[in-house]
Amino acid sequence: MTWPAVSMRWPEQATQWMGQLSAAQDLAGSELASTGLRLAGLQGLASTNPGPVGNAAQGAIAAGRAALSEQMGEAPACLVVTPFQSGVGQGHGYQRFLSAPNLLQQLGNKLVDASDPGRPAQEQYALCLLFLATRFDQLAASLARFNALLPMPDLVRTERRARHLSKLEAEKWEISTPGTLPRWQALPLERCTVLKAAQQSMAGQLAVLESYAADGSPMGDLAALASRKATQQQGRDQQLNDLKALLSGGGSDSSMRARLIGPGNAAELRRGLLEGEPPGHEWVLSAGALLVGSEKGLSFVRELVGL
Template identity: 80%
Template structure:
């Protein structure tokens, strides 16, 4: 597989098992409405009814948990190379460079580095990501788009450093303005000893009264619980829909390239990684990520980057 521009999107295939939950969720919604009506109609009588949701949802729950464990339970081995790591790049100080071909060579060499005890071993698949840039601000923007979805500590640090260096380069020519003195500022009343003690005393009195106001009947508590379950389900659905909408209609990002290689041993993966010609040396500021694991364990990230 050659280097392909990345289009960030929601992994529909990797999460298709979630469609099995719709029947149970619809049944649960109807049961919550029925429960609320029963509670409002109780007049001195109480009864319990487990309802049909548990039995209907058990199969979907088992399948969903199994799929979630297979996709999210495995932690792939991760290697991150950035222009700010010592012994990796060319140049010194703030003037450091790491071109795309040198980045690929560095990633390939780390696959067979026997001095690293954490190096993955055995037949594996590998997903390689490259962040291409010619300027510090361009590298920071490319990393920020990816870190918003899949942050990695080394990539987050590289993004922060690239952004600060870019800001330093542009702002070092600006002359600061001191402004006029004195200036208005907020008075932190919570630091005043008298006001702090008074606030604690008054808050205690209010808390005592709130304990009486919070006294309620079991029926009203059950009705409030049913409403909270409805709101919680709607909130979870909306959260998932927001994630899908965020990744919908994405465009190919030429500054982010990806490849999927394998299966094979570390030596096989190194050979496959170097077989395909990488982007040229004109990309002088590059970072890379190499994820090594099983095909199932990499399926979510693979589909996330559009492969």
């Protein structure tokens, strides 16, 4: 068996399908020019007439926009404390801990932190959320249930980090068994300069041909558009109904605690937050969120957590 020298050349047999498209390309070009002429001829002949639904829906649209603005217009101030924040948790390296009483102390101190210009200054209400766990996987699971409904960036990052640390703890005892090198893999044809040039040259022409192949009547296109809109609306309604069914009749979750405090200024809210019997130091992995705002602004989250 010999090893002949390599001679780089254009793949005539593999690309002969390009020549078969020339007739279709010429037809597409002529049809495109004809379409432009027909559209120019329709100028001034065709008109549209809006239906009666638009005027009838104006009142409902205004009421819906006002309700959304009223619900979302008074967003409360938010403070999130997690074990992984700098200067907050105890421990070194990846092993960071924060017990529940220390978490409450951190939240209370931030209420009266004069160096923070964003701290609340007026008499308001405070809603405190605690996420309690003893292991990283428990903390990630607890945060995942809450983030699925009301994701906060700091809590999402904490959930992701706790999940990764839990996976690291579980996999560090596994002994990997890698295969020998080299390994089989697919030939990267997408890196071939010949194929790149051919794809760039043919992409636009193929798109034109596909548009003509999928040609249909305007009435059919409008009917398909209306059907897609109806299907999308049904999907959104079903998603909302599924979420309502999931939240209705749900049991209490001991890994999440919530408490409403107020009204009062920052110092009074801090005293109210630290009063009573807090969760103990056995909850060594804890995260919390403190929402401060008006009673109306906190109503959505308050109802969401069952207070």
